[in-house]
Amino acid sequence: xxxxxxxxxPRALAEAPPxxxxxxxxxxxxxxxxxxxxxxxxxxxxxxxLVGDNGAGKSTVIKAIAGIYTFDxxxxxxxxxxxxxxxxxxxxxxxxxxxxQDLALCDNLDIVDNLFLGREITSNGLLDxxxxxxxxxxxxxxxxxxxxxxxxxKVASLSGGQRQTVAIARSVLWNSKLVILDEPTxxxxxAQTEQVLKLVRQLxxxxxxxxxxxxxxxxxxxxxxxxxxxxxxxxATQIDAKSVSHAEIVQLITSGRLDVxxxxxxxxxxxxxxxxxxxxDQGAI
Amino acid sequence: xxxxxxxxxxxxxxAPDKRATTALSDYLxxxxxxxxxxxxxxxxxxxxxxxxxxLRSDTFPTTFNFANLINQGAxxxxxxxxxxxxLLLGEIDLxxxxxxxxxxxxxxVAVTNHGMPWxxxxxxxxxxxxxxxxxxxxxxxxxxxxxxxxxxALFLALQGVLLQIIGEGGQISISNPTLLAVMNSNLxxxxxxxxxxxxxxxxxxxxxxxxxxxxAKGLHAxxxxxxxxxxxxxxxxxxxxxxxxxxxxxxxxxxxSIMGVPMVVPxxxxxxxxxxxxxxxxxxxxxxxxxxxxxxxxxxAGINVANIRLICFIICSTMAAVAGILIGSRDNGxxxxxxGNQTLLYAVGAAVIGGTSLFGGKGRPVDAIVGGxxxxxxxxxxxxxxxxxxxxxxxxxxxxxxxxxxxxxxxRRAAATGRF
Numbered sequence: 293x294x295x296x297x298x299x300x301x302p303r304a305l306a307e308a309p310p311x312x313x314x315x316x317x318x319x320x321x322x323x324x325x326x327x328x329x330x331x332x333x334x335x336x337x338x339x340x341x342l343v344g345d346n347g348a349g350k351s352t353v354i355k356a357i358a359g360i361y362t363f364d365x366x367x368x369x370x371x372x373x374x375x376x377x378x379x380x381x382x383x384x385x386x387x388x389x390x391x392x393q394d395l396a397l398c399d400n401l402d403i404v405d406n407l408f409l410g411r412e413i414t415s416n417g418l419l420d421x422x423x424x425x426x427x428x429x430x431x432x433x434x435x436x437x438x439x440x441x442x443x444x445x446k447v448a449s450l451s452g453g454q455r456q457t458v459a460i461a462r463s464v465l466w467n468s469k470l471v472i473l474d475e476p477t478x479x480x481x482x483a484q485t486e487q488v489l490k491l492v493r494q495l496x497x498x499x500x501x502x503x504x505x506x507x508x509x510x511x512x513x514x515x516x517x518x519x520x521x522x523x524x525x526x527x528a529t530q531i532d533a534k535s536v537s538h539a540e541i542v543q544l545i546t547s548g549r550l551d552v553x554x555x556x557x558x559x560x561x562x563x564x565x566x567x568x569x570x571x572x573d574q575g576a577i
Numbered sequence: 578x579x580x581x582x583x584x585x586x587x588x589x590x591x592a593p594d595k596r597a598t599t600a601l602s603d604y605l606x607x608x609x610x611x612x613x614x615x616x617x618x619x620x621x622x623x624x625x626x627x628x629x630x631x632l633r634s635d636t637f638p639t640t641f642n643f644a645n646l647i648n649q650g651a652x653x654x655x656x657x658x659x660x661x662x663x664l665l666l667g668e669i670d671l672x673x674x675x676x677x678x679x680x681x682x683x684x685x686v687a688v689t690n691h692g693m694p695w696x697x698x699x700x701x702x703x704x705x706x707x708x709x710x711x712x713x714x715x716x717x718x719x720x721x722x723x724x725x726x727x728x729x730a731l732f733l734a735l736q737g738v739l740l741q742i743i744g745e746g747g748q749i750s751i752s753n754p755t756l757l758a759v760m761n762s763n764l765x766x767x768x769x770x771x772x773x774x775x776x777x778x779x780x781x782x783x784x785x786x787x788x789x790x791x792x793a794k795g796l797h798a799x800x801x802x803x804x805x806x807x808x809x810x811x812x813x814x815x816x817x818x819x820x821x822x823x824x825x826x827x828x829x830x831x832x833x834s835i836m837g838v839p840m841v842v843p844x845x846x847x848x849x850x851x852x853x854x855x856x857x858x859x860x861x862x863x864x865x866x867x868x869x870x871x872x873x874x875x876x877x878a879g880i881n882v883a884n885i886r887l888i889c890f891i892i893c894s895t896m897a898a899v900a901g902i903l904i905g906s907r908d909n910g911x912x913x914x915x916x917g918n919q920t921l922l923y924a925v926g927a928a929v930i931g932g933t934s935l936f937g938g939k940g941r942p943v944d945a946i947v948g949g950x951x952x953x954x955x956x957x958x959x960x961x962x963x964x965x966x967x968x969x970x971x972x973x974x975x976x977x978x979x980x981x982x983x984x985x986x987x988x989r990r991a992a993a994t995g996r997f
Contacts, residue, residue: 381879396877400870400938401863409867410878412860419858422794444797448991 309372311336311501312357312470317366319352326352330366330527332520334470339492339502341512341533344522345545350505353522354472357503358390359383371469387469391459393478399448403440404428406447407462431461435494439487453484460491470501477511489515509538523548600803612991615932617983618947621976625951629958636961640826644839648760650953651841652677652904656924657931657945658852659896662889664928665856665869667937668717668724670890671921672709672731673897678916679735680706681901682742685749685911688756695755699902706898707891709735714890718883724890732921740913750910759844760907763837766823772843773819781808841903845946848899852942865889869937919970926973927952930980936988951976 310333319327327349334340342350355361357368359377368375370386377383397406404425413420413427428443437457440450447455456476463471473492477485485508492515496502506512512519513533521528521544528548536544543550608616629637636642656673663670670676684702687693693701709731716727743749751757764772784804791798819838827835856862867875868885876882897916904920905911924945931948933940955976959969 392877396871396874398867398870398874398938401866405863405867409863409875410880412863414860417859418854419860419863422790422796425796426794442797 308335310334310369311371313367313369314353314357314363315367315369317353317356317363317368319349319356319361319364326525327356327363328525330522330525331530332527333518333530334501334503335518336469336501337496337499338517339496339504339515340518340520340530341504341506341516342520342522343506343509343512343541343545344528347524348522348545349525350522351474354390354474354503354505357383357470358388358472384466387467388472389463389466389468389470390472391456391463391474391476393475397447397455397459400446402446403443403450403458406458407431407465409462411466427465428461431465432457434498435461435464435491437461437491451484452480453487456480456484456488457491460488460495464495464498464500468500470503471495472503472505474505475507476504477506477508485511509541512541513538521545521548600800612987615941615944615947617980618931618944618951621930621951622947622954625954625958629954629961633958633961637958640821640824641828641835642957642961644763644822644826644835646950646953646957647839648841648907649957650949651760651845652900652907653920653923653927653952654845654945654949655848655900655903656897656920657927657949658848658942659893659900660924660928661852661933661940661942661945662856662865663724663893664925664933664935665865665937665940666886666889667869667935668886668889669728669925669935670713670724670893670897671728672713672735673728673893673924674916674921675732675735675739676706676709676894676897676916677901677904677920678739678911678914679709679742679901680898681905681911681915682739682749684756684902684905685751686742688753689749689751695753698753698756702902703895703898706895706901709897710891710894711887713894714887717890718886736913736917739911739915743911743913748910748912751905752909756902756906757909758906759840760903762840763822763835764840764843766837769819769823769838772838772846773815776846777808777812777815780811784808844903848896849942849946856942861885861888866938869939919973922977923952923956923973924949926977926980929984930976932984934984934988935981936984948980 312332312334314330314332316329316331317327318325318329330349330353332340332342332353342353344350352361356363357377359380359382362376362378368377370377375386377386377388398409401409404421407428408424413424415423425443432440432443435457439454439457447458450458460471460473460476476488476492480488489511492502492504496517504512504516516533518530519533519536519541520530521541523545526548528544540550626638656677660670660673680702683705684698687701688695688698713724713727713731716722717724763769784799784807788799788801788804822838823836825834825836827833856865864875864880864885867878867880868882872882875885901911901916904915908915927948928940928945929935929948930951931940931944931946933944933948952973955973956969959972964972
């Protein structure tokens, strides 16, 4: 499927047409305007980090992408086609998978059972455990997972990082194109965080588009290709991760803009480049 | 992603083959880690058998009593098999005992009062059980009332229904020879041995095929010697059981001859195999475990949690109806007490003693058989010791407490070691 992209160099990936693009999307809950005119581009083979303070609208964006909410207005394009996603099943069918913060795994089942939960492979009405186990091993291998000793281990016996690994592996079993990760490293230790970030990188290197939500700027800078900063329901900016420093992202998150005097002069964020970034200044109160 | 094949699996240490000694140490590690399965129940069974043999060596260890034990336990075992489904979800069905009684009464009314053929009676009886399960399931799964409350209410209501059905007479007798045969007659000797061969060959073939299939796919498979050991154990154990049941066990041989495997045994085997396949080898069964383990995760995986709950309650009550047939057959009729008294608590006890967790997510139909035999052996042995009913209740209650403690302790141990 998307494997062809993985062979290409990063520059080509960055310039390829976005697999998912939002233009001027809005969302209100009653009188509260949660998203105003948000633009977002997500590309194959790249990790797009979605950052912002609490209440900036990150969850709303991903929930609307995944069909849990629907956008009130604006343009939602998936692989170039305008789509109207109204429920999670539809998003799944399009190839969008979400890995939630609180892992949805069953402790009393083993890794294979969890990977295939709800989508078991059967033959003649009976479970085909052998095929499922084989595919589970192949999927874990394709993600270069080396930390799980046996795929027949109960999930209860896994560490936080391994559980997150299983949850992520589950999202890529089904020919998914876009994997959305909500705070995948929130509850993890240092080594496990590194493990999971490696896996996130591997997803993108395998050619998938990845959206990563995180509060940890070190994680974001370690793994992201693009960084989209939300500020009070607006897109402050979407920039290449290489062109921005830790301090600058924090400043963007907290104030919605970069002050020229405190930011390094070398930073190149062309405010005129994107239509959405004009709202940047108004966002800062 | 799709470029990786099964040949190249870095980091996954599942060897396709394991030494027999590794298999044994794996099992011991599993037990130490809190995954005890039916082990305590099997040990309890052996200890109880030895104790009662020691105390009443004249009456307890006889083939007559052995066959009797199976018949005594059958009703409780079948109710417990159904309860496993409900317990797996972390729910409870307190009304299963009186569901058995009510369904038995329906059978009596159909066959005795209305003169229907026995098989129509059985269908009506099972349908009434399923209907009760449907009501419980709808109230629990759709309306969201805790199963404890719903089934407690039905426990009372069904007692009333049972009384109403039975009416003034105080009893509906069952005299249909086919129905009575289930609990009162035995297979012919040759039939018993054919059953033995069927079970042994069936188990051997299915497990061997599974092992071969896994090996063919390059997956971790049981070692041949381990399979052989299990197979031989089964051959010997069931062989002894069939041999003992095939001996003359009548106290007065001139008057009647009693020998052969009780008719209820193939019924129990059929139910055990059917329910085990349903739970272990179908997507439905997998979903039952998932809902019991983490209902929210199951919901997010696209499983219709309410439907699973509903079906489990229907299965539980239908199995109770089967038990109603067995109890009615054994007692030659149905009284307002059928399925009452301690029947339900014995059944819950049987499932829990056998290793089914009250917390949901863990349990197997075979637990009901092992646990049911433990309960039956206590009741049987205590009766032979001429103990008053009070003592029997106290001892049974203590055994249930021990079983629940084993469940809680193994669970805590499992949480500590990361097993479930």
